[in-house]
Amino acid sequence: MKTSQRTLKFSQALIFFAAVVALCLTGCASSRSGQVYSRDQARQVQTVETGTVESVREVLIEGTKTPIGGAAGAVTGGVLGSTVGGGSGRTVATVIGALAGAAAGAVAEEGITRKQGLEIVVNKDNGQTIVVVQEADVAILAGDRVRVITAADGTTRVSR
Incomplete structure (x- = not known):
């Protein structure tokens, strides 16, 4: 050759x-998905709070x-x-x-x-307003009642 x-x-x-x-x-x-959990988050206690979505804006996650x-x-x-x-x-x-x-x-x-994401502003039932950015893989709209799920490591997601 x-x-x-x-x-x-x-x-x-x-x-x-x-x-x-x-x-x-x-x-x-x-993953920055609202539907994906890390191995460390499985079988761990997570805090759940409820609230109403104030606004949703499309963003780009680098x-x-x-x-x-x-x-x-x-x-x-x-x-x-x-x-x-x-x-x-x-x-x-x-x-x-x-x-x-x-x-x-x-x-x-x-x-x-790079991923498409959502910036979700939630008015929690306790009066606090928070913003969570996650992948745009779940349809969440302004006015939706949602759960705000926070893991012990501080990871927070919004779920319907």
């Missing part, structure tokens, strides 16, 4: 690896910003850059590819893990 064919196969394998890492990032992102997206992008960009030119030109292309890949990977990670 020629060197160029080996480099191409290696590049393809690395791109596949980077894609798998990117997909795994979506699984690693913690995605994760870990080094994984940038690292995967840097590896992929570096490998792709190394297939360009020869000698010192190849070295420059590798470095530029790695830098561009790192930037693109970081942006991709944040975009992949």
Whole structure:
């Protein structure tokens, strides 16, 4: 097998690896859903209060910003850059590819893990007004009677 064919196969394998890492990032992102409980919250006492929704506003919950997206992008960009030119030109292309890949990977990670959310203002029956932001996976409207559920770790969710 020629060197160029080996480099191409290696590049393809690395791109596949980077894609798998990117997909795994979506699984690693913690949920901000009103319907998802962490393992630590299961079988734990939680406080329930009731109230009426004053208002609901759509918001955007930013995605994760870990080094994984940038690292995967840097590896992929570096490998792709190394297939360009020869000698010192190849070295420059590798470095530029790695830098561009790192930037693109970081942006991709944040975009992949970004979620639509709701800012929910609740007038609790005790007279207190609170705001909870959670993923927009439950239909909650102004005027709805809701439960405000608070875990021992401070995690709060609004449920109908």
